Amino acid sequence: MSRELLNFTRGVPAAESFPIAEFSRAAQKAVKEYGTTILQYGKSFGFAPLVAWIADWMGVETDHVLTGNGSLNLIEFLGYHFIEPGDTVFVEVPTYDRTITLLHRHQANIVGIPLKADGADLDALERELAKNTPKFFYTIPDFQNPSGATYSLEKRQRLVELAETYGFWLLEDAPYRPLRYRGEAQPSLFELNPNRVLHMLSFSKLIGPGPRVGFVVGNADVIRAVAKIAEDTYIAPSLLSQGIVFEYLNAGHLPAQIEKLKALYAPRLDATLAALDKHLPDAQYTRPDGGFFLSVTLPEGITTEALRPVAREQFALNLASGQAFFPNGGGERFLRLPYCAMTPDQLDDGVARLAEAVVALR
Numbered sequence: 001m002s003r004e005l006l007n008f009t010r011g012v013p014a015a016e017s018f019p020i021a022e023f024s025r026a027a028q029k030a031v032k033e034y035g036t037t038i039l040q041y042g043k044s045f046g047f048a049p050l051v052a053w054i055a056d057w058m059g060v061e062t063d064h065v066l067t068g069n070g071s072l073n074l075i076e077f078l079g080y081h082f083i084e085p086g087d088t089v090f091v092e093v094p095t096y097d098r099t100i101t102l103l104h105r106h107q108a109n110i111v112g113i114p115l116k117a118d119g120a121d122l123d124a125l126e127r128e129l130a131k132n133t134p135k136f137f138y139t140i141p142d143f144q145n146p147s148g149a150t151y152s153l154e155k156r157q158r159l160v161e162l163a164e165t166y167g168f169w170l171l172e173d174a175p176y177r178p179l180r181y182r183g184e185a186q187p188s189l190f191e192l193n194p195n196r197v198l199h200m201l202s203f204s205k206l207i208g209p210g211p212r213v214g215f216v217v218g219n220a221d222v223i224r225a226v227a228k229i230a231e232d233t234y235i236a237p238s239l240l241s242q243g244i245v246f247e248y249l250n251a252g253h254l255p256a257q258i259e260k261l262k263a264l265y266a267p268r269l270d271a272t273l274a275a276l277d278k279h280l281p282d283a284q285y286t287r288p289d290g291g292f293f294l295s296v297t298l299p300e301g302i303t304t305e306a307l308r309p310v311a312r313e314q315f316a317l318n319l320a321s322g323q324a325f326f327p328n329g330g331g332e333r334f335l336r337l338p339y340c341a342m343t344p345d346q347l348d349d350g351v352a353r354l355a356e357a358v359v360a361l362r
């Protein structure tokens with residue numbers, strides 16, 4: 001009998017995490033109560049009650065909030081606002097591959113700042129700042145995609161100081177921030193300096209990616225300018241989705257949903273770490289306290305590209321390329337392990353197969 005194919009490829013939520021019953025009730029109520037608004041065109045800022053709910057959640061005025069069809073969509077619009085071809089932007093290395101794709105589309109000059117387990121190497125950042133001030137630094141301070149790294153408080157404080165001193169924006173992308181399984185939460189960059197930070201969050205990893213609802217909060221002038229770009233692109237985001245998400249949030253479901261997610265995902269992270277300790281002790285890997293990912297640096301002499309076909313063909317294990325997360329080359333031994341959509345048994349099995357593939361390649 002052939003083995004079940006296991007996928008360590010995409011960072012998708014677990015199907016069993018979706019709040020189907022609550023969401024269908026929210027959908028019914030939203031269409032009934034706000035049908036004439038949410039089946040109509042509207043403002044590019046989004047469905048006003050949702051904008052107000054987010055403003056209250058984030059502790060800002062409503063003119064500091066822009067919603068969009070997912071946060072990736074907003075990264076695209078922020079790119080139109082900030083970047084002229086050839087402009088410099090900084091990113092962590094590694095970083096989220098789809099943001100790299102969008103920055104390339106905007107013809108940005110992408111400068112990578114090496115990432116450590118406690119956040120970006122800020123000495124390296126200062127050396128780059130001495131050469132060039134970027135339009136923005138794109139950062140994922142909490143449970144980073146793809147590495148799992150989280151910034152220490154000291155690095156958060158120094159980073160916002162640098163942004164202030166040198167005069168650049170911090171684009172803080174925080175979809176995993178609410179999913180902390182242990183340890184103490186650190187302030188967001190936005191909380192430390194709302195004048196220099198545009199903070200993005202998404203309901204994709206909290207409710208589900210299907211509704212495509214994300215948002216950015218920050219400086220009202222930037223928000224207004226980006227909202228105009230959004231209007232010129234699609235008039236308004238999906239108000240139908242936003243009405244349902246609003247109704248779900250307004251019914252008070254989010255805190256319990258987040259607790260449910262933590263209870264589901266924390267054992268999956270633990271199972272992955274235990275499996276790595278057991279099966280792959282000579283690899284290096286991050287030990288995150290939350291989020292969707294951890295990352296492995298494969299043992300010396302083993303590249304991810306050489307490993308992938310062996311893992312797929314001999315061990316029924318799909319692995320993602322590591323190099324897509326490195327905008328300027330590198331990452332030959334980098335492997336991202338998304339652990340949320342697999343059970344603890346599958347994770348143990350997957351890591352055991354990974355270790356067997358490494359042995360087969362030696």
Ligand SMILES: Cc1ncc(COP(=O)(O)O)c(C=O)c1O
Pocket residue numbers: 011069070071072073096140145173175201202203204209212213214
């Ligand atoms: C860091 C980061 N930003 C943005 C996104 C995209 O989120 P959304 O579904 O809100 O577009 C993801 C999704 O994986 C992500 O990991």
